[in-house]
Amino acid sequence: MTLEDRLHTLRSALPNCQVVAFGDAQARLILKASHASLVPREVLDSLCAEAAECFATADRIGATPAQASEAVVLTDEESRIYLRAQNRADFLCIVSQRQSNLDLAVTQGTHTLQRISGAE
Amino acid sequence: MIAPRHQKPTKGPVLSDAAEREMLHQLATKRVPTYGVWRSVASEAEVLSEIVTEIGETLLARRIRVTARNSAAVADMTVSNRHLVTLEGIRTSETLETAEAVVQALAQEFVSAEALKFEIIARAPKLTHTARSWPHVVLHEAFQARGAAQDCARTSLIREFEDMALSWINLTAHEENGDANQLALLKKITVALPSQGHGTTPLQCNQPRLTLIPIDETMLFAEMCLNHTRVQLTANIHDRARLVTRWQALSAGSQTET
Numbered sequence: 001m002t003l004e005d006r007l008h009t010l011r012s013a014l015p016n017c018q019v020v021a022f023g024d025a026q027a028r029l030i031l032k033a034s035h036a037s038l039v040p041r042e043v044l045d046s047l048c049a050e051a052a053e054c055f056a057t058a059d060r061i062g063a064t065p066a067q068a069s070e071a072v073v074l075t076d077e078e079s080r081i082y083l084r085a086q087n088r089a090d091f092l093c094i095v096s097q098r099q100s101n102l103d104l105a106v107t108q109g110t111h112t113l114q115r116i117s118g119a120e
Numbered sequence: 121m122i123a124p125r126h127q128k129p130t131k132g133p134v135l136s137d138a139a140e141r142e143m144l145h146q147l148a149t150k151r152v153p154t155y156g157v158w159r160s161v162a163s164e165a166e167v168l169s170e171i172v173t174e175i176g177e178t179l180l181a182r183r184i185r186v187t188a189r190n191s192a193a194v195a196d197m198t199v200s201n202r203h204l205v206t207l208e209g210i211r212t213s214e215t216l217e218t219a220e221a222v223v224q225a226l227a228q229e230f231v232s233a234e235a236l237k238f239e240i241i242a243r244a245p246k247l248t249h250t251a252r253s254w255p256h257v258v259l260h261e262a263f264q265a266r267g268a269a270q271d272c273a274r275t276s277l278i279r280e281f282e283d284m285a286l287s288w289i290n291l292t293a294h295e296e297n298g299d300a301n302q303l304a305l306l307k308k309i310t311v312a313l314p315s316q317g318h319g320t321t322p323l324q325c326n327q328p329r330l331t332l333i334p335i336d337e338t339m340l341f342a343e344m345c346l347n348h349t350r351v352q353l354t355a356n357i358h359d360r361a362r363l364v365t366r367w368q369a370l371s372a373g374s375q376t377e378t
Contacts, residue, residue: 057333057341060308064336074330074364076371077232098371102364
């Protein structure tokens with residue numbers, strides 16, 4: 001299964017999921033993304049910047065490695081989940097509608113990230 | 121014939137202070153007609169302000185279509201003499217009777233709009249003979265009241281989150297409360313905020329936002345940006361669901377209640 005397939009499968013499995021993206025927080029680059037409608041490059045770049053910001057905050061407060069892999073950002077309109085592979089800069093970003101099931105997204109996202117990281 | 125010297129001054133419409141201030145502000149602001157081009161909007165208040173201002177500036181009868189760039193949202197407004205005469209095209213199950221209902225429907229329709237476009241689709245539309253229309257002043261007041269109600273709900277939520285927290289720092293009000301060690305932990309982030317020093321952009325606080333990051337198996341870090349107030353806190357990890365639920369309820373409320 002390709003990276004693109006995995007991202008698409010995850011997006012299909014999560015209700016109200018708009019974007020699933022895989023990127024490198026250190027390089028600040030989204031490497032691949034799956035989305036229903038067209039998402040401008042600037043939006044993907046801003047997701048990458050926010051992921052880097054969240055992980056930098058997690059490192060600064062000394063979050064333990066097992067827990068540092070997760071950050072959730074909620075706004076008026078959507079929820080954004082960032083999951084980072086342990087000791088790696090790889091991260092997965094899941095953007096869903098405001099009232100989506102965060103726990104389901106975190107669980108399924110972690111599973112997908114493990115598969116992607118393991119496959120590489 | 122000589123005109124009478126002591127003629128009574130002509131009376132204009134009675135306006136509230138806020139409406140008068142808004143009108144003076146509009147007079148002082150040079151506005152270029154921008155039909156057919158995208159106008160960026162960053163919040164619900166900006167969306168409503170654009171639409172209500174457009175109504176207030178339309179004297180001759182016009183049918184105006186409002187569209188959003190990033191969604192299918194659309195509203196067809198018939199406006200005449202600074203009155204909204206009809207509002208069509210929006211997806212709402214509510215009966216539009218009061219100005220509050222109109223403002224609410226517009227807010228809901230353009231909830232995720234990042235840019236709006238106004239187009240005149242008819243220059244002399246047939247006006248329906250109805251007793252009901254919504255004057256600009258009344259719509260403006262409904263818009264202001266909606267903003268005030270939201271501010272109040274948001275301020276309450278900030279207090280609620282501070283009560284739920286183990287420790288918190290309100291960076292805007294320069295207040296703090298809680299355990300010294302946890303406050304020291306929060307200040308590590310606060311100190312890093314202005315420059316960050318890691319090549320990252322400082323956390324922005326101009327849009328409502330709640331960030332949750334687990335610290336360990338018992339505690340989480342949260343940062344809330346609301347009403348231009350930034351609060352950082354530590355909370356019990358078991359309160360995560362409660363924080364999320366309250367936040368989502370506020371977001372839902374801002375889009376469904378007036």
